[in-house]
Amino acid sequence: MKIVSVDDLPLDGKVIQVLRNRGIVSLNPVQSEAIEKGLLEGKRMLLTSPTGSGKTLIAELGMISHLLKGGKRAVYVTPLRALTAEKYSTFGDWETLGIKVGVTSGDYDAEDAFLSKYDLVVTTYEKLDSLWRHGPEWLLETDYFVLDELHYMNDGKRGPIVESVAVRAKRRKILALSATVSNGEAIAKWLNAELVNTNWRPVPLREGILINDRKITLSFSDGTTLTLKGSDGILSYTEKVVEEGGQVLIFRSSRKMAETTAKKVASLNLKLRRGEVDSLASRLEEVEDAGSEEKNTLLELIKKGVAFHHAGLSKGLRDLIEEGFRKRIIKVITATPTLAAGVNLPARSVIIGDIHRFNRRILGFQEEISVMEYKQMSGRAGRPGYDSEGEAVIVVRNRREAERIARKYIFSPPEPLESKLGNESAFYSFLLGLFAEKGSSEERVRNLVYEAFLDRNVTESYLEQGFSWLKENEFLTNDYKLTVFGRRVADIYINPFSAKIIKDVLTSSQSEDCDIPYLHMLAMTPDGPIANVSKQEEDDLVYVSPCPTFMEEPDDEDELYEYLSALKIALIVHDWVEETEEDTILSKYNIGSGDLRSIVETMDWLTYSGYQVAKALKLESHAEILHKLNRRVYDGVKEELLDLIRVPGIGRKRGRLLYQNGLTKPEDLLMNQEKVKSILGEKLGEKVVKEAARVVGGVL
CATH class of the missing domain: 1.10.150.20 (5' to 3' exonuclease, C-terminal subdomain)
Structure with missing residues (x-):
């Protein structure tokens, strides 16, 4: 059936009223097809469609219809905290139906019993993975899961966790949402779900290549071409779009490039609503969680209708910039690619300024972005209600590479989803998490492991290795039960390789009065935060440390970089807990306020984890030091x-x-x-x- 009006939906009138209150009077083709395929009857489904095609509403209708038919509880899972907060705010509309909506993220060493009183829970993949280890009754009762942004399975860091969650969730009713992928049929089969695949977008997308050579030429995939004046293609195209009443998102490969580009764009004489711009700029000065220098820099840019956006900025600054853009006060944002996935910010035009990114593990330090990353960025083009079409352009430096780039990114489908469990760190952590669940046994763990998307032959080779490694390192007993140490590591949700480093270092080291050795050890674990280390810092870091570390400086170049990165983190946190002024820390280590808060949050969790590991191992002197250090880290006090x-x-x-x-x-x-x-x-x-x-x- 083809549904035109929401009044035709076989749902309670109160549900229809919520939709109408949002201004939704009809369903789009993607939503209609999901209904046709059995969404409201609780059909297991994998829905793949472009960004902005209305997948969230499909999830809402699926969850609400399930709950109104007597379902016990629905859990909606996202890969990012920012998305979790955004969805929680959206889902609050359903409380008018008596459906209680709750949210949880962070604090991995808890089972969040308070969530038992909620019907719909919004959380992150990491938090849900940790909750399964604790096994709260409310989660075991949950019978409907929405897995949002499932294509994060391809992410090197989050992919194993997304897959781990999917393995458990697909034993219940499931609705998985993803950007379009090239192996949707295989993923749907793995999830035992029906595939609903469409390329429909609410605002049509026109894609093109901007050749920034001696002559600036813009060639679109529909065959139209445009010649722009000026010497900088990004500036020329941006000025054209803003003059026509549009907004622009410019993606650059690094923070420095994003900031530099923002300053260049600010030199344009953009048409602004001066009163609104001045009001937004005055509010910027009131943001409390930001450094003085970054506030001053952004203040001058916002007055010109421009801002940059990246993880180095504080949450307060990012929130203000996003609000200004949504209200169309800020005309141009230059950003790193993380913005494409984390925040719903559509623009008339998207400019992908770089198809390369920095990777120090690759010879030459450059690699091309994936097609999926391009699709995520270009998908932000086109503002529903404002634009009749969106434009996404890739900037290239010469005509020779234009054809290849167009063929790869514009005319090719995204990469297939692949399992990221195929390495020891990810696989052993997956195993430990399965053993931590209620009712676990060797047989149950084996069965669950084979339900992962990982190739069966690879699974077989890692499985026995993993069992042996977990036993040898005292996470498991010989009869496949978690040890006290293994149980604690699973509960605090750190990687078993992180726990092994902490265990090995603390059992072979005397306690130290100085906090640097402990902070450095924790930052050296796989769970530790990473800091960029400049050439000058490489030479200086070792000499400025107030005391030696537990670990010797390595000779290998890659290992040395990781050692120095961890040392930089340790020195940052040392200054923080010694109550050094925030502006001083930001300037001294060349980091942003967002970086500092992220480092502090991670090290707060790791100092707590280190304390718990030391306590489980009965290393009392180390435990006492780590406990005191943990109490100091969050607030940054002596x-x-x-x-x-x-x-x-x-x-x-x-x-x-x-x-x-x-x-x-x-x-x-x-x-x-x-x-x-x-x-x-x-x-x-x-x-x-x-x-x-x-x-x-x-x-x-």
Whole structure:
């Protein structure tokens, strides 16, 4: 059947009303086909279609119809926290039907029992993978899973986790959503689902090659060509689009390139709504979680209707930039490719400024991006409701490569999805997670492993190796039960190779008063954050460390780079917990506020994990040091402030200010309420005193 109006849907009138309240009066061809193929009857389905084709609404209709027919619970899974927050906000509409919507991400050492009261839960693949290890009753009862962005299976880092989650989820009712892939039939067969595949887009996409040679020529796949004036193709094309009332997303291969391009675009005299631009710029100055230099740089750009966007920026800055673009105040964003996957920001035109990216493991340090990455970026072209068509152009430097690039990216399908479990680190972690589940046994684990998408012959070779490795390294007993150490490692959700490094180092090392050896060890694990190390830093890092590390400096060049990257992370976190000013840290290590927060969050988790591993191994002196270090990392404080920052509302700056004024513990705040108010201000001081009372009273 071909559904034209939402009124024709075989759903409760309240569901129809939610759709109408959103302005949805009819379904598009993708959504109609999903209905035809049995979505509302709970049919298992793999839906592949371009970005912006309405897959989220299909998932909502599938989940809501399941729940209204008596289903126990639905879980919607995304690869990124930003997407999780976005979907959670969207799904809140369904609470008018009495459907309770919950969300969870992060904090991997928890089973989140509070989620038992929710009907629809939004989470990330990592969090869901960790939850399965804890085995909460609410998750075991869940009977409908939506796996969003399934093409992340091809991602080297997240792919094994996506596949691991799919192995468990496909034993229940499942709806998998993906960008178009070339082996959809094989993936659908693996999931035991029906394939719904379409290339329909709400806004047609015109793709082309922009040749930035002596003459700037733009050639589209439909045969039309355009010659632009000027010497810089990106600037010329951007100016043309904005003059015609459009917005532009420019993707560059690195942060530096994105920032440099933004400054060049800002030199154009773009037509802006001055009052709205000035208002947005004034709000930028109020963002609290950003460094002064990056705020000042962005302030000047936003006044010109331009901004750059990458993971180095703080969340506050990224949120403000995205809001400005959605409201069409900012006309141009230059970004790294991560924006293409993480945020729903359509534009009239998308410019892919580079088809190469940096990879230091490849000779020459350059590799071409995948077709899937190109499709993700180009898929942002075309704003529904604003544009009759979108344009995506790839910039090339000469005519010789134009034909090859067009053939590879515009006229070819994306790469097939492949299993990323085919390496020891990913496969052994997968095994450990399966053994951690309730009711696990050798037989059950073997059966589940063979349900992965990994080639059967590869699986067989890794399986016995994995069992042996987990036993040899004391994660498993000889009768295939988790040891105390293995159980703890599975629960805290670190890679078993990370746990082995921590175990080997701590059992062979004396405890140290300095925090650098511990931070360096944790950053050296597979779960550790990575920092770019410049040539100058390579020479300087070893000499600025205040104390030696547990690990010797390697001779191998690649291993040395990893060693120095970990050392840089250790020094950053050392400065952080010594209460060095944030601006000083950002400048000293050439990182952004977003980088610092990401490093702190990861090292907060790893110091906690290190503490738990040491405790499980009964290494008491190491455990005590790591526990204290973990308490310091999140807020970035010296040990003397640990008691004071237990009070909500007191962080590193307020804590230090109070401490310098003789208020060193929560009890002092209660005994000196007027002094607290004079230091922090009347309103904030009163709030902090109330929180201190709760802490002292044992509520917190």
